Amino acid sequence: MQNVRPSPRLLAPFATDPARSRGRRIAEPVSATRTPFQRDRDRIVHSSAFRRLTHKTQVFITTDGDHFRSRLTHSLEVAQIAGSIARVLSLDEDLAEALALAHDFGHTPFGHEGERVLARMMADHGGFDHNVQAYRIVTRLERRYAHFDGLNLTYEMLEGLVKHNGPPGDDRTSPFYGDPELADLNLVDQAGLEAQIAALSDDIAYDSHDIDDGLRSGILSLDALREVDLIADIVAEVEAEAPGLEPIRQTHELARRLLTRMIEDAIAETIRRIAGAGVASADDVAAQPGPMVAFSGEMAAAEKALKRTLHRELYADVDVLQARDKAGQVVADLFEVFANDPALLPDSWRDPADEAPRRLRRTCDYIAGMTDRFALGEHSRLVGNTPQLKEWRSVG
Known part of the structure; x- marks a missing residue:
C-alpha cells in the first residue's frame, strides 16, 4: 500500500498543530493516514469507557426514559459544539472533539451522586474525583493494546484532560496537585485553545439540554425559566414567529436558539480576546494569565442566572x-x-x-x-x- 499522509490543514497560528505534537509516552510508528489527534479521537470512540457512557446518568437516571440524555449523548453533543467552534476559529477540530468525547470518562454510575459517595468512601485513601478518574482510565485502566495499558494518548490530549478547567499548577486544592505521574506534563501554563473550547462547550451543552430534559420531564416550567432575561427573550421570539406552537416544538426551538446564541457569543468573545492579547502562537496561548475561550460579560451573567434557576427548579427538585x-x-x-x-x-x-x-x-x-x-x-x-x-x- 502506498504511504499516504493526511492532507495538511490550514490551521490558525495559535492552534495546537498535530504536526508539532510532542508525541506519546510510549513511542509508536506514525500513522500513514491519520494525524496524532485523529488517532486519539478514534481510540476514545473505540474504548470500553466510551461505550459505558451509554448507560450512565446525566441528570435523570438512565432508566427514567428513552428520551433523556445519558453521559454518552451529552458527550456527543459537547463534541459537536466543540468541533463547530474549533472549525470557525481554524483550530484542530479532532483534538477539540477528542477532549470533548473523553471529558466525562471518569463519571460514576448515577452521576455526581455516585461521585460524592465514592469520594466519601475514599476520603482516607486518596479520595475520588471524576477528572482524575478520566485520566486514570486513559493512562492505566483501559486494557486493550498489546504494548501498553490505557490508550497511550498524545501529551497534548493528556494535558488537555488535566487542564481543561484551568491549570492546576501549585493549587493545593486541585485533585491533580503533587501527582508524581504527571511530572512530564505542563501543569502551569494555560491549556490549548482546543481544550478551553471543550470545557466551555460542556457548559453550553449542559445548559441547553438540561432545559430540554427538564421541560420534557414536567419538573421544569417555562414560567420559571422566563425569570432569566435571556430565556424570556428567546421564548418571546419563538412565540412571535410561531404563535400556538405545540410544547415539544417550543422546547426544541428554545434549546436550539439558546445553543446558537451561546456558541456565537463564545466565538465572538474568543476572537476579541485573542486580538486584544496579541496572541499569535500556541505558546502565546499557554502564557496568558487566563483563558482565551469564554463568554462575553453579558452572556456570562445570563448563564450564571440560568444555572441558578436550573439548580433551584430542576436539580434541587424533591x-x-x-x-x-x-x-x-x-x-x-x-x-x-x-x-x-x-x-x-x-x-x-x-x-x-x-x-x-x-x-x-x-x-x-x-x-x-x-x-x-x-x-x-x-x-x-x-x-x-x-x-x-x-x-x-x-x-x-
Whole structure:
C-alpha cells in the first residue's frame, strides 16, 4: 500500500498543530493516514469507557426514559459544539472533539451522586474525583493494546484532560496537585485553545439540554425559566414567529436558539480576546494569565442566572433528590460489599497480594466504571432490596 499522509490543514497560528505534537509516552510508528489527534479521537470512540457512557446518568437516571440524555449523548453533543467552534476559529477540530468525547470518562454510575459517595468512601485513601478518574482510565485502566495499558494518548490530549478547567499548577486544592505521574506534563501554563473550547462547550451543552430534559420531564416550567432575561427573550421570539406552537416544538426551538446564541457569543468573545492579547502562537496561548475561550460579560451573567434557576427548579427538585439519594445508597452498599469481601470482585480485578489501600482503589475503580443498570443488577444480586428509581412522565 502506498504511504499516504493526511492532507495538511490550514490551521490558525495559535492552534495546537498535530504536526508539532510532542508525541506519546510510549513511542509508536506514525500513522500513514491519520494525524496524532485523529488517532486519539478514534481510540476514545473505540474504548470500553466510551461505550459505558451509554448507560450512565446525566441528570435523570438512565432508566427514567428513552428520551433523556445519558453521559454518552451529552458527550456527543459537547463534541459537536466543540468541533463547530474549533472549525470557525481554524483550530484542530479532532483534538477539540477528542477532549470533548473523553471529558466525562471518569463519571460514576448515577452521576455526581455516585461521585460524592465514592469520594466519601475514599476520603482516607486518596479520595475520588471524576477528572482524575478520566485520566486514570486513559493512562492505566483501559486494557486493550498489546504494548501498553490505557490508550497511550498524545501529551497534548493528556494535558488537555488535566487542564481543561484551568491549570492546576501549585493549587493545593486541585485533585491533580503533587501527582508524581504527571511530572512530564505542563501543569502551569494555560491549556490549548482546543481544550478551553471543550470545557466551555460542556457548559453550553449542559445548559441547553438540561432545559430540554427538564421541560420534557414536567419538573421544569417555562414560567420559571422566563425569570432569566435571556430565556424570556428567546421564548418571546419563538412565540412571535410561531404563535400556538405545540410544547415539544417550543422546547426544541428554545434549546436550539439558546445553543446558537451561546456558541456565537463564545466565538465572538474568543476572537476579541485573542486580538486584544496579541496572541499569535500556541505558546502565546499557554502564557496568558487566563483563558482565551469564554463568554462575553453579558452572556456570562445570563448563564450564571440560568444555572441558578436550573439548580433551584430542576436539580434541587424533591423527586430528583430522592432518586439521587436512593442511587447513592446503591453505590455505598456495593462499595461496602466489595471492600469487605474482595473475592466477590471479578478475577481480573483481584490480586491477593494487594494491601488495603490498593485493594480499596481497585474496588473504587471497579464501581466507578459501572453503568447505572449494571450497578442496580449487582446490588440486586449481592445485597437485595434494591430501591426502585422513579420513572419520569415525559411531557413530550
